[in-house]
Structure formats: C-alpha cells, structure tokens
Amino acid sequence: MSSDPSVTDARTVAENFHSKDLAFGRTVVPVANRNKAPKKGKFNFEYAEHCFIGDAITLTLANGQKVAASDHKFQLKDQLMLTYGQINGLAGDFYGTHDPISDGKDDLDRSARFVRAYNTLADGGSRQPKEAMDILHVLQAEVNAVNTALATHQDPSVVYSKLPDMSLTLEGITFGRRDIPGYLGLAQINWDHFGLDARISYNAGHATAIQMAISGDLEGAYAMNAFADHFLEDSFSAGHLRTPRRILHRNKNVAADVCAKYMHDEDNAIGISVKNSRGESWTLYGDKRALDSVDEDNKKRCVHSVQASADEIYKAYQTKQAPSPVDYQAWAHAPTLESALAHQTLATLFTFNVERRNEISKRQLWNFKKDWWFLTTAIECKTSGLWNYPIIIHGVQNIVPWSSVTVTTPRLSHVRVYYQSPDGGIIESEHMDGLWGGGPSKSAIFKAVLFTPLAAINFNDGKETRVYYLDEQYFLQEYCYSADKGHWFLGELGNMQIQAATNTSIAAFQYGDDQGGVHIRVYCQELASNTIKEFCNDGYWFRGTILPVALSGSSLAAVTYWWNGLQMRLYYQDDDLSIKEHCLDERGWFPGKLNFGKAPGCAPISALGYCTSDGGAKLHVYWRNLENEIVGMENAGSWGPVNKVVGGLKPGTNFVAAQWSNGEFLRLYHQTADNSVLEICNNGDSWFGGAIVGDPH
Template structure:
C-alpha cells in the first residue's frame, strides 16, 4: 500500500455561478518561520494551514526536538516538503472523488484517507512536478502577503486585493487521472472540511498515522498526520463550524455550493463565540482573519491542538499504544460544535438545518440583517447568490452591519435633479463610489452605483445633471490620477468621452463642474489642476471635449467651486484659494471679453480649505460661497447689495472635513452635506432663508473615529 491552504475567499463578481464561484480552501504555504513565537503581524492569512503546521515542534526518532519548518520530508514520489506544506496542500489541492467522511465505518474512512493522501505522496504521472508547480504559484501570494505585512496593511483586507490564481491552479490540476479531482472540482465536494465531517476526516487520518508510528516509521507517520491536521485546523475556523456544507451541495446546481461559501465567508469574517470541553470560551474567526489581532487567542489554541496531535504520534511511536478517538487530546482544545451552533450567537446563521438528517434547509429571511433570527423556506439558491453578490455585503471587509459606508475624509459631490430630489456621491472604504438618492423628500439606501472600482483613494468628486435627472455626469480620478467621466443615461451608467482624453491630474486636485443649456444644446465645463501645474485648467464640452481657458495660479491642492448663471447672458464664476490662503473669485462675463478677477472678499482660510458655491435665483441671482475657516466652522458668504456677508453654518468639525452645498427651488432650500467624526454623512438644512437645522443621516459611517482608520 502506498502512503503518502483553507483559503475560502474567492470573491464572486458576477451573478453567473460556476465552479470557480464556490472555491473553498486555497491556503498558500508560508515561508519558513523558524518556529518564532506567535505575534500578531508576523505571518499572513496564507498561513492558515501552512503556517500552523510549521509553527509546531517535531520530536524525531532519536528524541531531538526540531522546528517543523526546519524539517524536510521526502515523500515516496520524491516531493520534498515541510510538515506545514503538506498541511496546506492536503484536502484543498489533493484528495479523491470519495470524501473521507462518507465512508460507512472507521475502516472505510481510513482507507479513503490513505487514498486521498496518496494523491499527494504516491508516484504518478506529473508528480512531484505538479505539486512543485502549485507551490510556485502559491509563493506569489506568499510574497504579496508578506509585503502587505511589511507595509503594515491589515492582512484581512489586503488579502482581498491579491491576484486570483484559481485559473492557474485549475489548469495545473486539470489533467489528473480518473478519481483525482481537479482543484475546482475538489472544492465542490469538500464537506470533509466542515463540522462533524472534519472531525471524522481528522480521526481517520490521525488513527492511520498512529498505527504507522506504532509499526516504527515515524517519518511516514508525521506526513500522514500533517495531511490529517488540515481537517483539525478547519475545526478552528468559524466558517467551518456550523455551515451545513453537505446539505448545501448541488449535484447539478452549483448555486447551492455558492450559498455555502457565502455563509462560510460571513462566519469567518464576523466570528462566533465558542467553548471547548474545558469550558473555556473565546471568539473564533476564520479564513482571512488569522492574522488579525482579534483572532490571536484562537490562533494560539489551534497551534496548541496541532502540537498535541503531533505529540500523540511520537507517543505512539515510543509506547506502541494509541488512544481511542474519544481521547484524542486535540478535541479537548478545539471548539465544541454545539457552542458554535448556539442559536443565541450575535451573528444569525445564514442557513440552518431543521431535521436531524440535515436535509431541510431554512435561510435567514433578510440577508442584510445579520442579527435577525427569522428564517424562511421560500428561497432559491440562484436568487440567494444573485442577491448576495448585488448587495455588496460579502465584499471584504465583511462586518455584521454591512459594508462601511463613507471612508474617512471622503470628498462629496451633490447634484439636485428637481425640487426635493438630489444625488449625493462619496467614496466607500473599498475605493468605490456610493450614491445616496433623495427622491421627492425621501432618502433611499446608499448603493454602489455607479459601479466605480478604479477610483483613486480620496478621489475628488463632481457631479452634474440635466433632463430632470435622466442625464447625470460624475467626475473623479482613477488610480493613475487620470480624469474620468461616468455617464448615467436613464439609469444606466457607462464611461464618458472625457475619459479617453487621458488628462493627467495633480493627485491633490479638486474638481468642479457645471452645465447649462441654450438653443444649441447642453454645455459642460470642468475645472481642475493638472499634473505639474498650479494653474486651474478648464475643459469644455459644447458638442465635444476640448481644452479651454487657463485660469490663475492657485494654491497647490486648492478646493475649486464653479457656478454658472444667466444675467444678461451666461456668466461663469470660479472660486479657489490663492497661494496667500485667501479665497479668490475669477469670472467670465456675458460680453465675450474673457475672464477677469472677481471681487469676492473673505478671511484668510486654512490651506486647502473646502469650498462650495451656487447661485440663488430666488434672491436675485446672488452667489453663495461656503468654506471652512480657521475655527473649523463651515462659513456661508452671501453677496447682497454688492457686499459679502458671512455667517456660521455648522461647526466646529474635524479639521479637513469635506462638505458640499446644494440648493433647489432657486435657493429657497439649501442643504450642506458633510462627514461627522464617526464618518457618517450628515445633512444641515436651511429653508426659505430661515435658521439652519440638523437634517438626515444620509450615509452610515464605520462607527470609528477618523484616527482609527
């Protein structure tokens, strides 16, 4: 008889469900760790199996103890690997079409385990080159995660930005012999990694390893046990404890398998309160969160269980005796499954079985209420997958109350469609742009629309609309700081023509925009600072985009506000901060004579203070300019009778807070949107020239202060 990492994090980006959508378990193998003490920030999420296996000590046949990361095993097919590398490859990359836990008794389960182990260790076509190629692909991720750690990036969030190598792994494993599934095919039948099935799989492998140790081959016994320990480690991952994986398996419809992945990802990210047989209680997280500070206690316990598992192999080698499965030491350390399945968990289970056979499945009735303990039988797998994808609630970082809304220090853009109807745009923590719609006096929930995914961090924003809001234009910078235009026409967003000009913007620029209409159609103006220049540059669209006027030199990174009004012809005003820190006005009159300095007068302001402006036609086409003063108050300056008069709107706020004013009904109703200390998007209102009052909470924040992000 021959003898011979779980990263369940492949995000779905399309409602089309394929085998790739339901990959469970790709844990990359760690670099040697030299058995260093466990400290947060030292290792990567990739280490979920590989690191833990290499973090223990092994006692060799002569009694010498060595770090597992330092000891190389040579398998019968010539593959040279560490204990942790076997651990990481087991189950996720190597196994058979017959799950171990499906064996009818312990003897058959043991035989199935050995067959699974042999797919890695025994000589066959393409081995050991296949395993070596897999390890090389995974090393790319090892390097990327190590860089994230070096840069002090939160691993649980940084890992989601790593390149997806699923296609490479599938290609490497596609031509396997009959009975040995490819990488993606193995993921579809992976209930050996979940709940009671993981315990059965570990017990089968651990028992087989101890029998080999009793017969005198300690090295072979350790490699068998390393393979078995993969399933033990899964028993410390929250997403593997209560997910009804086998019940959520579709022999034809893989949407059921995708549903299992969503429950797995949710539990892993948010965590479950668990207990072990000793009555000890802690919070258990899972895949992607191994390196987070919150999971440090769970990680220590998991390593202790793997150490106990390996120690039992050595004890069997020395004593020639093996304990029964009910006395395996690891199970005294691991979470008790019933504790994870406690119905009083703060995080309500996405799915639950209502019969002992695990066949009747109920789903949480409201996907986006993770605290709700109400369930329904009226659900379909395909619709659930579609709803999970479209909700954005399963994009990392996954939290119990959904995606973080406003990123700290986000810019804002507001465009008013008609009376009591507007759109507010701001950036979320994932870098996308959120839209909050105010329709006829009622705020709707923020949505990830437009579906911008390439915005630069803290991108400036500007928005305009016409045709009663059926035409919207959004302007922002992409990751290369190139000016982008996104167009919404009757509810459908597409890239705009301005994006094709490849306008290189200064990374700290602001963007201002307005539009107006005449007999010739719609006209658009954009203002920003370009790369390498402090001057404000205009771009014009009077049918096609062209470069316009160059305005005066401004403070680097100045905020820019621009307005248009009709007073004996169309006139423009642009507001900016000069290098001397005073806010200036530059105007273009209706007589065609060109641009000239305006007469705006305001106090000296902090550098790069936020500026906003609009015209209030109800008060005789008077401009209103908003800016933040040295006391961190938002100030309103209104021109009346040729003089500028100032008043406080709201404050003091956090220095550098962004805001945006808006109006409808010719300035009778004014709204200012800004970010509070908890990153919520708030509204302050003024109606019919009355007093300012607090409005709605437009968008939710992270609940954290700005200094924590």
C-alpha cells in the first residue's frame, strides 16, 4: 500500500472519527445462563436469564462440589470479588498492559506478559474495587436491556442498535491510570483478540493457569483462566477471525485502527462460514448480532468451549499433569482459522498481504488492490452509508429493519405511507391516480430517533397532514404539512416537552365537529410510567385523560367514529400479555368488554373503526401472533372469530391498517424481508397481495 498523505495528523482524524469508531465493542456478549432455571416473570412466559458467557458454565470446586459459575465469587485483592464471567468480561478490553501478550518472544515471555495483564485487574491497587464495579455496572445495563427485550419477543440486534454508545463513559472510568492504558488505549493495541494472536494469548494464559492449578491453588487458577478465556471467546466472533488486526495498526495513525474496526463490524454483522477440527460447519456472527437466533448454534459452541477450558483446570488440579497445548480441549469446539480465511460469500475487506477490497461496496467481489491509504479508506467507509445499521451484504438497506409503519387515506385510493430509513429519515410513499411515488429514492421529510414509533393523521381532504414521532431526545413531536403553506414544518406539540418512554408506541386520530373544528388525540407512554397518556388539541395542545396502565412498550392503536354520538376505542396490551379494549362514548371512558386473548409481548396492534354505508358501525382489530401471522377480529354488532390475514412475516415486523369508502376497501402495509413495504388488500371478499409501496409500476 502507499503511505498516507501528510494530512493524517491528529486533527484530521479527530474531525472525521469519534470514540465509537475506535472502540471495537465488547465481544463478551450475554448468553442464556444454563445454570439458571427458566422463570416466570411479569410477562407471564418463560425466558432464560442472560449473563456473561463465563457465568453460564459449571465449576468443580476443590471438595468436588459442582457450582454454577454465576454463584461463585473469587476473592481478588483489595476486597474485589468477582465471578468467573465478570473476570472474563473485564479481561483484555478493560484490563491489560502496553505490551500485548502475543508479542512475547517465547512461551516464558508470553506467560509473564499474561500475568502482568491479569494483575492489572487482580492486583489493581487503589482503583479497586470501585473501578471494576463501575465498569460492570455499565455492562450490566446492556445485559438488562437484552433480557427485557427477549422477554418481550424483541429482536436483540435491534436492542443493541438502540443502546447509546458507552465508549466515552468507559474511557472516563479508566482514564488516567498509572502505567496501564485506558479503555480506548487498549483498543488501539488489541491484536491479542484477533486470529492467531488470540490463540497465542489464550494458550499462554491457559498454560499459566494450569501450572497454578498443579501447584494446588484451584481458586487462583480458575480466576486466571477466566481472564484467559476472553481470548478464547474472541475466536467465536466473526469479526475477530480474519481481520488482519496487527497489520492494520500504525503508530500515530489512528485511521489504520479505524480500518480494522470497519472490517470487524462488517464480518460480525454479515457473518462468515467456518468449520472446526471435527469437520462440523456453521455460520457465525458476532457482537451486535451475537444474540440473534441465527447465531444460537455458535453461542452454544462457545459455551461448550469455555466449559472445556475450565474442566481442564480442574483436571490439572487433580492429576498434577499439564496437557500439551496441541491437546487443549477448548479448540476442538472452535472454528479453525483456515476455514475462516477460505474463499466464501463475503469477500474480506482487507487481506494479510496488506490489500484492500477494490470496491468496498461490492462485498461479494474478491478483487483487491495494493495502492490505497488508511485515511481515505476509513473516510470512504464512513461516508458510504454501508456501515450504517443494518450492515447487509447487498449495498445499503433503504428501510430500517422493524421500522414502524403508519398510513393516512385522504381520499378514495389516495394513500400516504410513512416509514423510516436507516439514517433516521422519515420517508413518505404516496399512491395517487393508480401509481405509487416517493419512497426511499426521494429525500426524507425529517429525521427522528432511530426506530421511532410513528402515527399519522390527515384532515381537510388531505390538505393537512400530521406525523407523530420521537426526536433524538425521545420527546414527543409533531411534523406538519399544510397545502396552504406548501411545505413541511415542525408542529407545536414539542413545546409541551413530553418525555416519552424510549420503547413507547404512538397512536393518533382526529375528528371534526359541526362547526368545522378539528380535534386531535395522541396517545403514548411517558418516561418511567406504563400508564397510557392522552394529549389533546382542540385549537391548542393540553393534557387529556390518564388511561389504563399497559405493558411497558405495548403497541397502541386508537380509532374514532360517529355512531350514536362520538365513539373512541383504544387497544393495548396488558402486563399479562392480553390485548385489551378501552372505550369512550357519551358516558366517558370505560373498559371494553372484550378480551382478545394473549399475544407475544409488545406485538404490533392496528385498528379500524368506521360507519358502514347502511348506517351501522364496524370495528377491526389486527395483531401479530406467535406464528408471525397477522390475524384479526371484526365487530359489526358483536365480535367474530380470529381470522388469519397473512403469514410468513419476519419476526418483529410492524404493520398498519387502513380503509376507505366506509370499509369497502381494506389495506394492510408491512415491511418485507427484502427491504420494501408491501400492501395487502381486501376489496370485500378476501385478502390478496398488492403493490410494493413506492414502486412506480
């Protein structure tokens, strides 16, 4: 490769990159704790508690008793007491020295380097135990968020993408240490966590722990081995297997480290195919995708590998014999480096020959070039959009996965659908005169926090549109379009400073009166409250009725119609996962009579309510069931049976319902697995597939 141009000074790098571009993340991801029995919580279904990988194994103590690693703490110095998994989670990423273990000139030197790295945690001096516990507190917040997400059937990769970047917080905890690097400093010299260097580092630590076990100190050996197991676990993360991390580092050139981070993130997100020494094949992912169902097999293999590592410590304690490194049992479960480096669907971004993929956007094309620069490549990756969530093998995804979808129907066959792009932009697709327009190819109307809930209304024959969403500070906001003004603008709802719950849904509707007035109602859950709150605009915004307590993050659907007076219906999910109805008529608000049964936690709900052409009234309620089908019930005087609308949805898919002509035409809109929004139609008889939203054909 060519040397970087002279602009690669610290200021240039600082202008283009942030701490999150340098922090590789924690490869010690939460996994199901097999030592913990599944339990029933408030969500009323069983789920496994998640923890650090090291705490999911079983340890055999000196007296032969077997204990869950999560229930056994090791006494380190300065009153620091940690479990196997906690030591494992802190190793390497937070504790280490300026001298990488794998840089040692021989086994003896590497063992000494490992011991020094281990002692930065185990013999941490005046910093401990506070520093380690502060770090674990930050990490535990991630584990708790994952547990809550899994308990409510949310996809873990979505949860991770919503979590704030904690790199600066972790750097703040570890900054200013004497003689050892902080969090970001360790990240810049972290090749001990990659490829062959990770294997060398694990072997050095495991061999040292085995010798301690042979000497009779089983507790000390387990604690030391927990530190070593971190490097073992790195070999089960796609981004750590074939990234040429040692090569992608230059003193005083942070752009080289940033390049390594981009390859690390790409491999983790898209996944690579591997084999172990037994010939077993699987696809493994890493980091933010490590809890997705597609990586379940890999997580189990990783736990088995860590268990084998700990068992080998106990065996050495009993037999007083050390196995040869070539016989370490942990590696029998791990992917081989040869399989990871083999030709496969995802072309490597960088090679060990210091080559770069010729076109970074063509992720399946194995063409490389030698003439490239670290800084320009890092900037190209950053500005390409290809590393925005979600990272996919085919270019840039136009719609964020699991995007909220909302719709308005101003007139007959006139539809506006709103959804979100991966950069946070809210996109409008419009169907009019038989054609779809707008869509991802057009500019976003405005930006919202990623994965914002959405609700939309229109009035005055579609001349006025309002979209409700959360901004990046999670304040409830309104974005408005007025035909008289001819453009979009921020509404006045934000002036109320309504701090919404980060996982809230939003529902909204409007109705008119005899004097031509417009009345708007918006519903959501506020921060630290599961109560559904109503916000009203009858000419100005004010707080309305406090409604029932719902499941945290419950989907909300609301409708209004005139039939024997003004009618309102609100649908939500209770703590016991049942879908409930709350009603308003001339008597005020009251609980509905229907219990729709139970659905997955935070399942999307949509509803329609309207007067029929014969003077009656009709309600439809739709939700997504455990089989990832959209099902629904109708009420034209009484509630009918549950009927399937469409199946085969991707888990976590959101949808919205719409109607026009007094229910003669029904529509559902949902995101598909292939990066589009699909219309499902019912013109009176049965449901059938409609158009791809935004497709002009």
